Amino acid sequence: MSExxxxxxxxxxxxxxxxxYIIYITTVKISKNKSKSIRRASDWTTLLFMVAVYFIMSEIWSQSFLWIILAIFFFISLVVTWMQWSVSGDIQTKKLFRGIWRFNFLAFVIIYLLLSGYGLIVRIFS
Structure with a gap:
């Protein structure tokens, strides 16, 4: 069972x-609200995408790139904070953290897809 x-x-x-997808389907069945389910699934899997990017990078290049992942996370945090401050003149922490987390989801999904494609191409031709 543990295996x-x-x-x-x-x-x-x-x-x-x-x-x-599993989280999305589960939340759609429970809440019957597709747009909320997309947001919840995205919020809950952001960390999964970060971990997957870390492992793909370490598999492709055989070294740890944790510092790059943390740098991307903090850079996105700085940009989103600056954008909220420049647009509204005030920082609302709940809205700020949600924006940071969702933008990181978007960035790491894109990085995950790009690295997966790159990794496949590298493994096919080597």
Whole structure:
């Protein structure tokens, strides 16, 4: 039983799109609201995409790039904070953290897809 749980967790971390889809389907069945379900699934799987990007980068280049992932996260945080401050003149922390988290989701999904494609191409031709 513990091997099954470990396999499911490893699959979801390795393929975060599957984790996103599972959370999306589950929340749609519970809430009957598709737009809220998309946001919830995105919020809950942001960390999965960050971990997946870390493992893909370490697999492709055989070294740790945790500092790059943290730098991307903090850079996005700075940009979103500056944007909210320049637009509204005030910083609303709940709205700020939600914006940072969702923008990081978008950035890491794009990075995940690009690195997955790059990794496939590199493995095919080497």
């Amino acid at each position: 099954l749980v470990a396999s499911v967790i490893a699959t979801i971390v390795t393929i975060p799109l599957l984790g996103w």
